[in-house]
Amino acid sequence: xxxxxxxxxxxxxxKQKFPGVRFVGIGGPAMIAAGCESWFSMERLSVMGIFxxxxxxxxxxxxxxxxxxxxxxxxxDLFIGIDSPDFNLPLAGYLKRQGVHTVHxxxxxxxxxxxxxxxKIRRDIDLMLTLLPFEEDFYKQYSVPCKFVxxxxxxxxxxxxxxxxxxxxxxxxxxxxxxxxLPGSRGGELKFMAPLFLETMSIIKKMEPDIKFIVPLxxxxxxxxxxxxxxxYGEDMPVQLVDGHAREVLAGSDFVLATSGxxxxxxxxxxxxxxxxxxxxxxxxxxxxxxxxxxxxxxPNLLAQEEIVPEFLQDEATPxxxxxxxxxxxYDHSRCDQMRRRFTQIHEQLNTxxxxxxxxxxxxxxxxxxx
Numbered sequence: 001x002x003x004x005x006x007x008x009x010x011x012x013x014x015k016q017k018f019p020g021v022r023f024v025g026i027g028g029p030a031m032i033a034a035g036c037e038s039w040f041s042m043e044r045l046s047v048m049g050i051f052x053x054x055x056x057x058x059x060x061x062x063x064x065x066x067x068x069x070x071x072x073x074x075x076x077d078l079f080i081g082i083d084s085p086d087f088n089l090p091l092a093g094y095l096k097r098q099g100v101h102t103v104h105x106x107x108x109x110x111x112x113x114x115x116x117x118x119x120k121i122r123r124d125i126d127l128m129l130t131l132l133p134f135e136e137d138f139y140k141q142y143s144v145p146c147k148f149v150x151x152x153x154x155x156x157x158x159x160x161x162x163x164x165x166x167x168x169x170x171x172x173x174x175x176x177x178x179x180x181x182l183p184g185s186r187g188g189e190l191k192f193m194a195p196l197f198l199e200t201m202s203i204i205k206k207m208e209p210d211i212k213f214i215v216p217l218x219x220x221x222x223x224x225x226x227x228x229x230x231x232x233y234g235e236d237m238p239v240q241l242v243d244g245h246a247r248e249v250l251a252g253s254d255f256v257l258a259t260s261g262x263x264x265x266x267x268x269x270x271x272x273x274x275x276x277x278x279x280x281x282x283x284x285x286x287x288x289x290x291x292x293x294x295x296x297x298x299x300p301n302l303l304a305q306e307e308i309v310p311e312f313l314q315d316e317a318t319p320x321x322x323x324x325x326x327x328x329x330x331y332d333h334s335r336c337d338q339m340r341r342r343f344t345q346i347h348e349q350l351n352t353x354x355x356x357x358x359x360x361x362x363x364x365x366x367x368x369x370x371x
Contacts, residue, residue, distance in 0.1 A: 001185045001218050002262035003083040004028030004042060006105060009152045011035055013359035045084055064091055072098060078366065080105055093124035101369050103362055105129045111138045118142045127365050129358050132303060133349065147361040150352030157269040159347055166252035170214060177330065178212045180253035182263045185218035187225060192279040193259045194229040199319035202233055207327055213239040214253060216246040255330055260297045268300045268343045273336040274309050275326045277317040308342050
């Protein structure tokens with residue numbers, strides 16, 4: 001979903017710079033509305049974890065094979081892969097060997113793990129667009145053409161947003177404590193995070209009987225998946241389910257319990273005190289955790305290079321630990337104020353009008369190649 005929003009913003013600016021430009025490939029609702037002709041559902045690519053990928057591997061390879069064929073049958077001038085590096089980077093490499101210029105928007109976390117990927121990136125990508133400032137320095141060490149553009153969410157989100165107005169929109173009064181719960185936008189994430197977060201919510205409710213929970217779900221499939229788990233916790237769970245509108249939900253919440261991912265960046269930009277967690281399969285964790293070279297999983301902490309928000313990974317992510325940390329945060333006003341100050345500093349750093357900068361960098365690449 002975050003990649004869909006990034007793509008839509010980029011399309012809007014590129015259409016201004018190149019009237020008559022056509023966009024084809026794979027996009028979600030936002031990119032389609034912006035003018036992208038999507039040949040496959042974005043949902044089919046939304047998989048994480050080794051077993052989720054293996055279960056859909058044939059379909060994913062067939063989609064990529066079809067894209068290769070169609071991009072050459074209807075010759076494209078430029079390929080822009082947005083995130084999804086294990087799908088997009090090999091496709092970019094193939095297309096570049098056929099003479100197509102390539103851009104990748106949103107750096108894979110090569111600075112955190114599997115760093116040898118940077119060699120293939122240097123070979124296959126004409127321009128890397130990064131959202132985070134420290135990524136540009138990393139790529140320069142390996143002579144990869146790179147441009148830090150900031151994050152479009154930092155420009156789109158008003159730093160002076162009226163949280164109380166947003167809270168009233170969702171039907172809550174000022175005195176009520178509201179926790180936004182974000183269990184992830186992919187089916188594989190919800191498989192692990194929905195039970196974890198619902199058990200955490202159950203503990204919090206016992207500690208704070210008047211608490212309210214609001215949960216935005218990214219699609220009808222994710223809502224159905226979450227409701228199936230929710231049914232095990234009885235009908236008295238004080239939870240409001242919302243179709244989409246995660247940003248608006250965050251704006252109207254006092255605290256956030258979130259799955260690690262782009263949503264933690266949005267929560268940070270909205271100045272929401274938060275707890276971050278992540279779980280995946282035991283085998284996936286055993287295979288990939290030794291390759292990780294970063295201390296943090298939450299984007300606010302990665303950006304600050306220090307732990308601003310409490311984060312819990314795999315075995316540390318238990319309902320008891322999350323509930324304790326969240327309960328403590330709810331009553332530690334000094335900690336919350338400190339979080340908000342650091343969030344504001346990072347917001348200012350990322351607010352660079354990213355859509356425009358990304359489009360400008362792409363336009364320069366096109367002009368250079370044409371020249």
